[in-house]
Amino acid sequence: MAQGMKRLGISVAAVLGVAVIGLSGLISMSRLLDHDALRDAVESQIRTVTGLDFVADGRIDVSVFPGSYVSFHGARIKGSDAEAPALSVDVLTANLRLIPLLMQHFQIDDVMMLHPHIRVKRAADGRSNWTPFVETIARNMKPGADSPVSFSEIQIQNGELSYEDTAGEISENLRDLNLSLAWPSISRSFAATGQFDWRGERVDGSISLSDFLAALSGDRSGLKIKVASAPLKFSFDGTVANPISWMMEGTLSADSTSLREALRWIGQPPPGDGGFDRFALKARASMIGSSVALTNVNVEIDGNVAEGVMTYANNGRQTLQATLAAGTLDFTPYVKTIRLLAGGARDWNRQLFDLHALSATDLDMRLSAAKVIVGSTRLGKTALGANLRNGSLALSIGEAQIYDGIAKGSFGISYAEAAADVKAQFQLIDVDLQACLSDLFGTGRLSGRGNLNISLEAKGSSPYGLAQSLDGTAVLTGHDGAISGFNVEQLLKRLERRPLSGGGNFRNGKTPFDKLNIALDFDDGVAVATDVRVEGPAARLTLTGTASVPSRDYDLKGVASLTSSAGADNFELPFVVQGPWDDPLVFPDPESLIRRSKASAPLLDAVRDRKTRDAVRSVIEHLTDQKAVPEATVPDTPTGSGASRTN
Structure with missing residues (x-):
């Protein structure tokens, strides 16, 4: 027993002695290593694997224990001394494999770059300051090249990337860049994952290429991209090639809780002040250079879902084309901030227009929907067209089911000299007059069915300015309806018997009509009644006078007469319509009533x-x-x- 313990103690002591000797050897090895040979070996392996030829302007640190590495301070890529280097690194550390190191063989396990500064400058011809290095990497990675298997991971910590496109006048910076690069030293694939800061947002991203050499050479390679941030999530799964210009094909998807904030984040001005919140897009994408064609599009925005095709190009000016079909479209979020009337609903809004968004993008869109909602207005099957070019927006309605009738027409708006130039031409055929006039003019006193033809134009910096400059014509024809607010037949019969009996309930009841005709000419915001006739089963009305669009009031005179048999004397009563559109005063002419009174006329x-x-x-x-x-x-x-x- 005692001898066994003695032998065990000797064995333990021997192991400890060997360990101490080994550790002492490792610690002292850093002093015995040939630093020049180590540096040359590390530089050669980095150049062989990455194609990048580094040079260190600062000191070189070598460690064997507890960590086996060599660190180059002030490293940069050779061959870029004419201007700021394409890549400079505060500290480049190559971690070494321990066992080969003990045998004086220097093999890199992985590379870590601390505070790297990556600079990309793209010229008008598409080449960049990185083009020579990419060509070198592709040449070194070709089959048959002297490229022994070595390290396959490069880590970037707290880096910065600056991108400058002199042709497109684009300048971007990525900061606090932390990436892990899976370099294709063993397989043909390349992958990068990590995080960075861009425009004040933290972004998680990843990119992978199934054939790194093919991608560098401009041949087809599989490509996967994922980007996730608070404003926007984006992914692409497909292929990439670069025979002349970048070509990508695959499935694209994007998602955002607020498209408005996402547009601001990527540097695009969001249109208007309303809507553009929840957004999702999935499509088959084909990208060539700065042009993108999307097919099998499924897009959702603010609860509206549509399918179709879209194209986008940015050749100095952004252009969007789309043909989409939807079930139900709700445009309320986009027009609710356009307030034509002020808070009191009796005066026009005088807030200045902000139409700068019209000059940001060119748009050509065709849109069809089974149902369209705009505030309280409901449209049935609708075909719309929108064209925006050089700051001028043109909307066309091929045909829309509205107010139980049909609508056709066009609307144009352009922005010049701080004012909006508006033109509108519409035809409303066989519509519900009460619903139509209530929506368009804020008055629901007229019922029945009819047609409305409008041709108007105006120019102003606010809704009030447009009302002041309104020119054009409007013609309304109706049938089988009524005018609410007074009963002409009852009034005339009472006043025929007793002219001075007073108005009494003059503003109550309805005046039915068989035919209605209203023709107006607009001149600088004043509507002149050129032909206003109402023909009913028991009474007729004619009107002349004006209506002021800016002040939203009437100043009209008319004549009401009872319908009687042929040859009989008709009782005629002149009357006046004055006051605001939504609540006018209608009263008979007092002088005519006095004249009809036998007792008062002589007086x-x-x-x-x-x-x-x-x-x-x-x-x-x-x-x-x-x-x-x-x-x-x-x-x-x-x-x-x-x-x-x-x-």
């Missing part, structure tokens, strides 16, 4: 003659026990005792 004629008027006044004063005292000599009489009383 009206009498007071028009001065002598007779003075005599009548004298009689009235005598009856009321008042003296005709000139206004300037009337003494101040305190309220109460002494005040005259009128009987």
Whole structure:
């Protein structure tokens, strides 16, 4: 037993002795290593694997234990001394494999670059300062080249990448770059995963190439890209090639909780002030250079889902073309911020237009939907076209089911000299007049069915400015309806019997009609009634006068008459329409009522003659026990005792 313990103790001591000797050898090896040979070996392996020829301008640190590595301070790529180097690294560390190192063989396990500065500068011909290095990497990786298997991982810590495109005037910076590169020293694939900061957002990203050499040589290679950030998520799965210009084909998807914020993040001004929140896109993509063609598109924005095809190009100016079909489209989020009326709903909004977004992109879109919603307006099957070019927007409606009828027309708006130039031409055929006029003009007093033809144009920097400059024509024809707010037949019959009976319930009831015709000419915001006729089963109406669009009020005169048998005398009553559009005053002409009264008509004629008027006044004063005292000599009489009383 004692001898066994003794032998065990000797064995343990021997092992510890060997360990101590080994550790001492490792510690002292760093002093015995040939630093020049080590540096040359590391540089050669980096150049062989990556194709990049590094040179160190600073010191070189070598360690064997506890970590086996060699660190180059102030490293950069050779051959880029004419200007800022394409790649410079504060510290480039090559971690070495320990066993080969003990045998004086220097083999790199992996490479870590601390604070690298990557600079990419692209010229107008498509070449960049990295083109020579990429060509070198591709040449070194070709089959048959002297490329022994070596390290397959490169790590980047706290790096920075700057990109400059002199032709496109693009300048971007990626900061706090932390990446892990799986270099294709064993397989043909390449992959990079990590995070970086771009425009104030942290981005997680990954990219992989199934054939790295093919991609570098411009041949086809599989490509996968994933980018995830708070504003936007993006992915692509397909192939890439570069025979002349970048070509990519595959499945593309994008997702954002707020497309408005995502557009701001990528440097695109979002259109308008409303909508563009939840967004999702999936499509088959074909990209050549800066042009993208999307097929099998499935796009969702603000709850609207559509399918079709889209193309996008950026050749100095952004252009978007699309043909989409949808079930239901709700445009309310995009128009709810366009307030034509002020808060009181009686005055036009005077807030200035902001139409700068019209000049950002050219647009050519065809859109069809089974149902369209715009605020309280509901449209059935609709075909729309939108064309935006050089700051001018043209909307066309091929055909839309609206107000139980059909709508056709066009709307154009352009932005020049800080003002909006608007033109509109519409045809509404066999529509519900009450719903139509309530939506378009804010009045629902007219019911029935009819046609509306509008041709208008205006120019202004606000809705109020447009109302002031409105020119054009509007023609409304209707049938089988009614005008609410007064009953002409009842009123005329009552006043025919008793002209001075008063209006009473004049503003109640409805006036039915068989035919309606309204023709208006607009000149600088004033609508002139050129032909306004209402023909009903029991009464007729005609109107002349004006309506002010800026002040939204009427100043009209008309004649109402009862429909009677042929040869009979018709009772005619002149009347006046005055006041705001949404609540006008309609009242009969008082002079005509007095004339129709047998008792009052002579008095009206009498007071028009001065002598007779003075005599009548004298009689009235005598009856009321008042003296005709000139206004300037009337003494101040305190309220109460002494005040005259009128009987």
